[in-house]
Amino acid sequence: MKILFAGTPDIAVPTLEALAAHFEVVGVLTSLDKPQGRRKVLVAPPVKQAALRLGLPVVQFDHLGSEARSAVGALGADTLVCFAFGKFFGPKFLALFDLALNIHPSLLPVLRGPSPIQGAILGGMTESGISIQRLAKEMDSGDLCAQMRFPLDGTETDGSLTEKVSRLAPGFVVDALSKPLVFTPQSGEPTFCKMLSHEDGIISWNRPAREISAQIRALYPWPKAQTTFQGGVLYVTGTSGYEDGVEGAVGTVLRKDKKRGLAVQTGAGILWVSRLQKQQKNEMDALAFLNGNQGILGSVLGA
Numbered sequence: 001m002k003i004l005f006a007g008t009p010d011i012a013v014p015t016l017e018a019l020a021a022h023f024e025v026v027g028v029l030t031s032l033d034k035p036q037g038r039r040k041v042l043v044a045p046p047v048k049q050a051a052l053r054l055g056l057p058v059v060q061f062d063h064l065g066s067e068a069r070s071a072v073g074a075l076g077a078d079t080l081v082c083f084a085f086g087k088f089f090g091p092k093f094l095a096l097f098d099l100a101l102n103i104h105p106s107l108l109p110v111l112r113g114p115s116p117i118q119g120a121i122l123g124g125m126t127e128s129g130i131s132i133q134r135l136a137k138e139m140d141s142g143d144l145c146a147q148m149r150f151p152l153d154g155t156e157t158d159g160s161l162t163e164k165v166s167r168l169a170p171g172f173v174v175d176a177l178s179k180p181l182v183f184t185p186q187s188g189e190p191t192f193c194k195m196l197s198h199e200d201g202i203i204s205w206n207r208p209a210r211e212i213s214a215q216i217r218a219l220y221p222w223p224k225a226q227t228t229f230q231g232g233v234l235y236v237t238g239t240s241g242y243e244d245g246v247e248g249a250v251g252t253v254l255r256k257d258k259k260r261g262l263a264v265q266t267g268a269g270i271l272w273v274s275r276l277q278k279q280q281k282n283e284m285d286a287l288a289f290l291n292g293n294q295g296i297l298g299s300v301l302g303a
Helices: 010-022 046-054 066-073 116-122 158-177 209-218 286-292
Strands: 002-007 024-030 034-036 041-043 058-060 079-083 099-104 127-134 144-151 225-229 232-243 253-257 261-265 270-278
Touching (some): 002 046, 010 024, 010 046, 010 079, 010 158, 058 066, 116 127, 116 158, 116 209, 127 158, 144 158, 209 232, 209 270, 253 286, 270 286
Parallel strands (some): 002 024
Antiparallel strands (some): 034 041, 225 232, 232 270, 253 261, 261 270
């Protein structure tokens, strides 16, 4: 097995490292370097940085056309393993390989699409997992060769669940590829998730506290859930839970608690906000925020 690994963000780095330690990885395909910061300095994606540390050839293309196919073909890979690459593979590109696999952080066919980790949190799911599937023309519809499951406890953020998947995936993938692969069609009704944007972070306090809690956790650390306070953007970056009750108008900051933070009335229940951040300011716990912003008690967020 000669593997071309395709991936871009941090979540894929440990899996690349594990594959390189157990198999012959002949090259790495990743996204282009991107300008960052005020000076627009080009920064390599995490997978490229890891590949260079491992001494692996790296190919980078904006489009997977004839030039990309020629460069990839020269590496001599017979197996493509993709994990969060961020681009679609056309039939001509996939024809370069005897086997093309994708690692997807959900229990397919649940949460096909680009944001399955956030989707599991937004959906209030009690279980998620990792699937290895054959790449197919229709997104995330390919036959499965392995799945692993793990429980969710309702406190996960996008950041913490991404870290968990990143930690669990390497051993799971190496174990799966070390055995004869047997593929079975996906079974069950597919569900789908979309690419998230800043607009998905805007909090509607009319929604139930349970849903807003999931929104805050799913969108942390990016793009962060947000509301308004005193005419400016206020990011809500942490929650310590919710409870039943009606104590005021929707969006009202009702009271404080040393352990739970600030209580906010929602359309169904009271949400406990534990961390806040003003735009272009540092994130802080809710009581520290209150010390410098006493006016938040009794105010109506999002008004």
